[in-house]
Amino acid sequence: MSRRLLASLASIGLAMTFLVAAESPAAAYVKLGCKFSGTNPTINYYFEFTVGSARKTATINGASRWNAQSVLPGNFVQVTSGGYNIYIKEWSSVLTYEAQWAPTSACTGTASSVKAWTGGTGELRWNSPSPGGLGGNATALRAIATHEFGHALGLAHTGTSCGTPPPASVMRTNVAFWTCGWGTEPYADDVAGVNAIY
Amino acid sequence: MRTKAHVASAALFAASTLLLAGCAQSPDPATSTSPLAPPSAKQQVEMFVLPKATLKEMGQASDAILIGRFTGVIQRGSESDFADSGPTGQGVPVAVWDFEVERVVKGGVGSHVSVLRLDLDRIETDAQGPTPVGERVVLFLTGPHKGEVYSVVALDQGMVELGSGEQLLWRAGGLGGRLPDVDALGKAT
Numbered sequence: 001m002s003r004r005l006l007a008s009l010a011s012i013g014l015a016m017t018f019l020v021a022a023e024s025p026a027a028a029y030v031k032l033g034c035k036f037s038g039t040n041p042t043i044n045y046y047f048e049f050t051v052g053s054a055r056k057t058a059t060i061n062g063a064s065r066w067n068a069q070s071v072l073p074g075n076f077v078q079v080t081s082g083g084y085n086i087y088i089k090e091w092s093s094v095l096t097y098e099a100q101w102a103p104t105s106a107c108t109g110t111a112s113s114v115k116a117w118t119g120g121t122g123e124l125r126w127n128s129p130s131p132g133g134l135g136g137n138a139t140a141l142r143a144i145a146t147h148e149f150g151h152a153l154g155l156a157h158t159g160t161s162c163g164t165p166p167p168a169s170v171m172r173t174n175v176a177f178w179t180c181g182w183g184t185e186p187y188a189d190d191v192a193g194v195n196a197i198y
Numbered sequence: 199m200r201t202k203a204h205v206a207s208a209a210l211f212a213a214s215t216l217l218l219a220g221c222a223q224s225p226d227p228a229t230s231t232s233p234l235a236p237p238s239a240k241q242q243v244e245m246f247v248l249p250k251a252t253l254k255e256m257g258q259a260s261d262a263i264l265i266g267r268f269t270g271v272i273q274r275g276s277e278s279d280f281a282d283s284g285p286t287g288q289g290v291p292v293a294v295w296d297f298e299v300e301r302v303v304k305g306g307v308g309s310h311v312s313v314l315r316l317d318l319d320r321i322e323t324d325a326q327g328p329t330p331v332g333e334r335v336v337l338f339l340t341g342p343h344k345g346e347v348y349s350v351v352a353l354d355q356g357m358v359e360l361g362s363g364e365q366l367l368w369r370a371g372g373l374g375g376r377l378p379d380v381d382a383l384g385k386a387t
Contacts, residue, residue: 095277
């Protein structure tokens, strides 16, 4: 009798384990559909003279955050002359965004069929007036730079809030995700997304 | 004959000058963009937008707040055509939208207002949703900029659809559910 009881309890425990596993946060990353060619590309970035020191530092730190991930394909390298993949500029736009990623090469890929940008070039454009009032907030600017480099690696936006849906992602937009208390970007889901792309 | 030769020389000179100017502005990209890319292809742009957290912040960021009806696109171009650009200009494709003004909550606008938006016919982005002609909206605007056009606070957050009755339907940002109707707009001024 007690064996049956134990077996029943074990079954219930097993079922609950499966239920908990099923409810754990699924991957949130979304593929943009385009990426740099190769399985482990070196991605050179170049600063236009327009980029001020605050955004330049934030950009370099954002690239370093991705490079620091040990299991991540791709490596961002700053170049001061010669060929580049990402051209970084700063301008004053009235369109009230903080920054944007704009590929300047063609790509016919989709989220379900990722393809490489044929020319392998794009622009990271900072909007220096910062309509969000970020000023020289180094943490925020670095987080946004990391976000834009996430696009360069092939990630699309994932969501617009701190709370739901989990998990943490540097690819959230319309939210100051650097204040969500998640730690330092990029997060595990972002890294998993880039690994899935390459 | 001589005229044709002059024209050809001038064209060659202009092309060379443009080529040299392009080379002087920036180093060569790692590889060039494919010249075979279809000219009709939309430019893909991913934008990071930081919304305002409260109605008060929305109001403080706005030079004008109004209720209006979208009548259509009246002009297209690059942002630098309508607003002061930085040292290297702004090539983002934009469209000027006209709104018939129904009620002004803040600012000095007339019976119609021109608003600068991303041109979704030439740009692919999730930063701005489509709006049908005839849509009645609340606009939180900054400006006017060069050419007497305004822009929207936090892109989509500052253009709020009016549902049945006078209920505000926020498109984006953290204000969802906080504003029951247009009467709350008075708190933004």
